[in-house]
Amino acid sequence: MNVYSAAEAIGPAWERTRSILLEPFEGRRYLKLTFVAMLAALSTSGFSLPNPARIGLAINQRHPLPPGVAAVLVGLAILFAVGIFVIGLVLFYIGSRFQFVVFEVVATEGSAIGPMWRKYGRQTWRWIWLKVLLFVGAGLVGIVLALMAFMPLFRQIARSRTAGALPPGAVLHHLFGPLLLVMFFVLVVAVIYLLLWDFALPPMALEDAGMGTAIGRVAELIRNEPGEMFLYLLVRFLLGIVFGMAAMLVYGIAMLISLLPFGIVGGALYLALRNAGMAGHLLLISAAIVGALLVLVWNVCLYAAAVGYVIYFWQAYALVFYGGRYPLLGNLLEPPPPAPAVAPEPPSPPDLPPLPEAGLS
Numbered sequence: 001m002n003v004y005s006a007a008e009a010i011g012p013a014w015e016r017t018r019s020i021l022l023e024p025f026e027g028r029r030y031l032k033l034t035f036v037a038m039l040a041a042l043s044t045s046g047f048s049l050p051n052p053a054r055i056g057l058a059i060n061q062r063h064p065l066p067p068g069v070a071a072v073l074v075g076l077a078i079l080f081a082v083g084i085f086v087i088g089l090v091l092f093y094i095g096s097r098f099q100f101v102v103f104e105v106v107a108t109e110g111s112a113i114g115p116m117w118r119k120y121g122r123q124t125w126r127w128i129w130l131k132v133l134l135f136v137g138a139g140l141v142g143i144v145l146a147l148m149a150f151m152p153l154f155r156q157i158a159r160s161r162t163a164g165a166l167p168p169g170a171v172l173h174h175l176f177g178p179l180l181l182v183m184f185f186v187l188v189v190a191v192i193y194l195l196l197w198d199f200a201l202p203p204m205a206l207e208d209a210g211m212g213t214a215i216g217r218v219a220e221l222i223r224n225e226p227g228e229m230f231l232y233l234l235v236r237f238l239l240g241i242v243f244g245m246a247a248m249l250v251y252g253i254a255m256l257i258s259l260l261p262f263g264i265v266g267g268a269l270y271l272a273l274r275n276a277g278m279a280g281h282l283l284l285i286s287a288a289i290v291g292a293l294l295v296l297v298w299n300v301c302l303y304a305a306a307v308g309y310v311i312y313f314w315q316a317y318a319l320v321f322y323g324g325r326y327p328l329l330g331n332l333l334e335p336p337p338p339a340p341a342v343a344p345e346p347p348s349p350p351d352l353p354p355l356p357e358a359g360l361s
Contacts, residue, residue, distance in 0.1 A: 001323045001330030006232040010239070013317035016333075020109050020316075021309060029111055031301060034308025036113060040102045041311055043095025043131070096131065097124040099197065100205050106315045107202075107332050123204045130196065130211045138189040145185055149178035191233060195222075198318035206328050221325065232321060236314070243310045251306035258298060266291055 004012065021030055100120035101113060110116070199221055200214035209217070222229050269287050273280035323330035 001327075001334045003324030004321055006228055006235045006321060009317055009321040010235070013313060013320045016106065016109075016316040016320065017309065017313045020105065021312060031305060032113065033105060033111060033312070035301075035304045036098050036105075037102055037308035037311035037315075038304040039091075040095050040098035041307070042091045043099060093124070093128065096128050097121075099127070099201060100124060102311065102315050103201060103205055103319070106312060106319055107329065120205065123208060126211060127201060127204055130200070130214070131193070133211075134189070134193060134196070138185075138192075142182070142185055142189075146178070146182060149181045194233070194236065199322055202319070202322060202326065202329050206332070217326075221322075225325075236317070240314075243313065247306040247310045251302055254302050254306070255299060258302070259295070262291060262295055 021033060097117065097120060100123060101116040104110065104116045104119070195218050196215075199218045203209035203214045203217050207213075266288070269284060273284040273287075276283070319329060319333060323333045
């Protein structure tokens with residue numbers, strides 16, 4: 001496979017994405033593939049456990065309740081928090097495993113999701129642990145950096161208690177630098193995660209590589225081509241803004257247009273049933289609930305259709321860029337032509353016994 005630069009990889013990546021999703025175009029197949037991509041993107045979001053004590057305190061401050069009722073509400077808040085946390089863990093696992101599925105869809109141009117899902121069970125756990133180490137390590141380092149960065153502001157606030165009110169300008173002066181540092185740190189973590197997704201996941205998928213080997217591949221790529229890798233990240237960032245805005249624009253326009261039939265049907269039902277008594281009101285409420293569920297499902301489908309295309313393009317862009325530098329991936333993206341068949345050599349004639357020499361007469 002050819003070695004493409006960061007700029008040259010855009011065209012082949014776009015053509016590969018179009019070939020996977022649009023040639024031939026089948027609505028059901030397109031929605032299936034883009035929904036998988038949307039689920040894969042969920043693994044980039046963190047999961048946190050809400051604070052039940054804070055929830056119960058907020059409820060009790062707004063509406064003072066007897067201790068027994070407050071305890072029941074806190075218990076329900078705990079169950080709710082645990083449920084949210086469990087759902088977050090499940091989505092994190094599903095998204096991580098679907099990242100391998102998206103990789104194989106782009107690499108092989110296949111669409112059979114079931115076999116791909118079953119193929120990467122062991123690799124998924126390795127990939128999850130790598131992401132957990134990154135996020136936990138980044139969180140700990142971020143806390144330390146934030147404490148160090150905001151320490152001058154804390155000192156100024158402590159001194160202001162004895163010396164008088166702290167001027168707003170001083171607060172902004174001490175706040176500007178730490179906020180820039182926090183934003184830069186978040187950007188660095190995002191870049192590291194992006195590099196791992198693009199260049200550490202393929203060795204895990206193709207070679208069943210361990211975390212150390214996969215990270216070493218990324219480090220080797222950066223060490224060998226630092227300028228090209230910087231250009232790759234820059235192109236990724238700039239096109240991410242453009243494609244992200246385009247996807248949201250398409251999604252918004254499609255959602256507004258598709259909501260018109262729902263609005264017309266809902267308005268007609270309201271006018272027909274608003275004076276129909278209790279039975280009509282119950283029917284209207286039931287229709288509203290069903291309509292809300294349909295709108296929610298339709299909204300998810302439209303979002304997946306718009307965002308999923310962009311996710312597949314980013315995966316294709318990463319693989320096309322990496323394929324020329326990783327022969328095992330390059331041969332999967334562009335299989336080499338079969339070696340020409342070599343015609344067998346004709347068998348040599350059998351050895352004949354020597355002719356007897358003619359005698360002299």
